[in-house]
Amino acid sequence: MSLELEKTKVLIVCAWYNRADYIKDTLDSLLNQTFDNYKITVVNDGSKDPRVKEILDSYNDPKLTVIHQENTGFVGAIRRAIENTDSEYIAVQGAGDVSFPERIKAQVNLLDADSSLGVVGCKHKNIVFGGPNDGYESTSKTIKERATLETFLKLGNPFSHGDVMYRRELYQKVGGYRDFFKFAQDRDLWIRMAAYCDMAVVDELLYERRAFYSDGVSTDIDKLILQKAFSNFAIQCHYNRKTMGSDFVEKYGRHGGMFRDKSKPTSVFIAKKSLECLFNKDIDRALYLSSLAIQESVNFTSAIARSMAKLSSMNSVFRQLIQFLLGLHSSSSKWTVRR
Numbered sequence: 001m002s003l004e005l006e007k008t009k010v011l012i013v014c015a016w017y018n019r020a021d022y023i024k025d026t027l028d029s030l031l032n033q034t035f036d037n038y039k040i041t042v043v044n045d046g047s048k049d050p051r052v053k054e055i056l057d058s059y060n061d062p063k064l065t066v067i068h069q070e071n072t073g074f075v076g077a078i079r080r081a082i083e084n085t086d087s088e089y090i091a092v093q094g095a096g097d098v099s100f101p102e103r104i105k106a107q108v109n110l111l112d113a114d115s116s117l118g119v120v121g122c123k124h125k126n127i128v129f130g131g132p133n134d135g136y137e138s139t140s141k142t143i144k145e146r147a148t149l150e151t152f153l154k155l156g157n158p159f160s161h162g163d164v165m166y167r168r169e170l171y172q173k174v175g176g177y178r179d180f181f182k183f184a185q186d187r188d189l190w191i192r193m194a195a196y197c198d199m200a201v202v203d204e205l206l207y208e209r210r211a212f213y214s215d216g217v218s219t220d221i222d223k224l225i226l227q228k229a230f231s232n233f234a235i236q237c238h239y240n241r242k243t244m245g246s247d248f249v250e251k252y253g254r255h256g257g258m259f260r261d262k263s264k265p266t267s268v269f270i271a272k273k274s275l276e277c278l279f280n281k282d283i284d285r286a287l288y289l290s291s292l293a294i295q296e297s298v299n300f301t302s303a304i305a306r307s308m309a310k311l312s313s314m315n316s317v318f319r320q321l322i323q324f325l326l327g328l329h330s331s332s333s334k335w336t337v338r339r
Helices: 020-031 050-057 074-084 103-113 149-155 168-174 185-193 221-244 248-259 264-279 283-296 300-314 316-327
Strands: 010-016 038-045 064-069 089-092 117-129 137-139 165-167 198-212
Touching: 010 020, 010 074, 010 103, 020 038, 020 050, 038 050, 038 074, 050 064, 064 074, 089 103, 089 168, 103 117, 103 165, 103 198, 117 185, 149 185, 149 221, 165 168, 168 185, 185 221, 221 248, 221 264, 264 283, 264 300, 264 316, 283 300, 300 316
Parallel strands: 010 038, 010 089, 038 064, 117 198
Antiparallel strands: 089 165, 117 137, 117 165
């Protein structure tokens, strides 16, 4: 069979918005993979920075397809990228991140070797770009056993979305990414996929994940709270499907969130963000978030956060004492607040 007629093994998809300075890092890493049978589709999702279009259009490689469109958000952009080209496997690439040369080959080999696997990630390095923690690095922990449905329901998400590869057939079977999930769209997808397959992480450092202070989810408290709420709602949707045969997003679309249950994990997460604001002397925001945490669920953490926020707003002595105590917290060196 000629190369032109051979079906594409892997489609690498990337939704891009601004971050013009990092286009070359990402695309060059993808075009220098040791695996051969793959294509790349990048969707410029209405970037306001004109350099994005200029730089993307400067590439002239048969493996690369660039699509320019009006802004639809990540889900709309990534869905369009996936629908643009047929392939056996789909690999996601985070905008601005870097895939090491062996990434695609290693993930293909794992999926080819075991048909029971539907999704594979890889060990990755995390680096903060910008802000007070600029340059902070950490390395992901590799799960020792396969990830199953219980992993995503009880333990969390072992994947960094940008380094994942999965079977197109499985993606289509569960209906793909859902527009409702502006954040945590990956958690929702993995939970629905996990009903039909196992998942694994390649135990090799194959990806560099970058947390951008200027526009990333991982450094923005408001986005992180939304992500947590969406993530817990994705779990609720699983149990709704199990008991009712469908979930509220399937039934009511974008109005499905009206039926979201109050969540203690979401409340605890918001309360901890309130404490971060206190540490950073943003009292007004700490008060707002602690109130939000209490409304979500009354528990020990939300009650402590609310009490500390109120005391800090009433008395400067209490404020200084609380900030001192929070400074003793093991995570305080990494706390940062961005509006």
